[in-house]
Amino acid sequence: MRYSKIVGLGHHVPETVITNQYLSTVMETNDEWIVERTGIKERRWMDPTKDTVGNMAAKAARIALQRASLTEKDIDFIVFATITPDYFFPGSGVLLQRELGLEGIGALDIRNACSGFIYALSVADQFIKSGMYKTILVVGAEIQSTAIDVSTRGRNTAVIFADGAGAAILQPSDKPGILSTHLHSDGRFAEELYVRDPGSSRPREERQPEQILDTTHFKVVMNGNQVFKHAVVRFMEVINEALHANGMKKEDIDLLVPHQANLRISQYIQEKLALRDDQVYNNIMRYGNTTAASIPIAMSEAWAEGKMKENDVICLAAFGSGFTWASALIRW
Ligand code: COA
16 A cells, blocks of 8 residues: 655744734734734744745745755655735746746645645645655645734734745655545635635726725635634544544544644644643744644644654644635654
8 A cells, every 4th residue: 555654844934023012013902812812922924025925835845855855856746735825826836846946847726725734735645645746745835914904904813814834745655654634615604714806706897906905805804703613613523533534532643733723722622632732733822823834834843843753643633714624644
């Protein structure tokens, strides 16, 4: 049986640190409210003179390659998860392919928001298992800071979303590896967390700049209560689904790496699964919610801190816009 295995992890975040204190100078909010509701203390925002989704992804990818003792030339396919591409089209995969100088290889874009990295991992896993590719670069990278409304009107999202990139390299292995992935969606809730424009299904005049300047249609809109209520249910469901599919119990999890949506959501899941603090990796305090980048950034840090050891059972789980939710169980 052919499995796929993560052989390298890397991440890159912008240098600019945005503290809660800074946010309280540009909108009506405060450190206490943000920490109590989200757990976030600071996050990174891009510097327009330096950072793009594509080049942050390339930096994360190069670290992952180096840790795997591989080079760019070894990559034969890219799966790129982002909902904040550098261009409306083409997608970010081709920009990363260009940045890494990988002539002609395929590059696929995945747009499943906070679940994007697990969706991307699942696609790459199938390609490796089928024998189609040998070394796949899977990336989650986002620049959310330019799509949030940095005013009191947008404070429920401005304090949460942030920028960064994470990468994983997958290769075949004769032992697991990725044990299983589980993907779900429910589009009835699409507008509970979304950026409306530049959507195509509008009268032409609504897509003209003078019509859109004064709207919130290009900003993140979120019904925080709805997101929270669904997230806590779906996270648990999809983690249990992964355990069940592999004949495992919650006691078998060595490390849970949840999408860094909100510290309160992670704490809720931790309690339900009766996991110790050292069994759940959280870095939302330092980076906020970086959507598709949050899981690979967290995995990269957890690996660097020695928290993912050979044979450990690692559980990834995510929930986000769509709504979409997903999990992956990995034997490290
Ligand atoms: N600072 C201060 N006050 C804020 C605020 C901020 N950044 N954002 C919202 N508020 C205010 C609201 O305006 C509201 O004021 P009001 O009572 O005068 O109307 C009050 O705080 C409570 O708002 P509410 O939205 O009910 O708060 P909440 O307890 O639901 O917390 C979230 C808001 C966004 C933190 C919470 O809903 C949440 O975490 N949701 C999940 C979000 C998430 O995980 N998203 C990512 C999914 S991938």
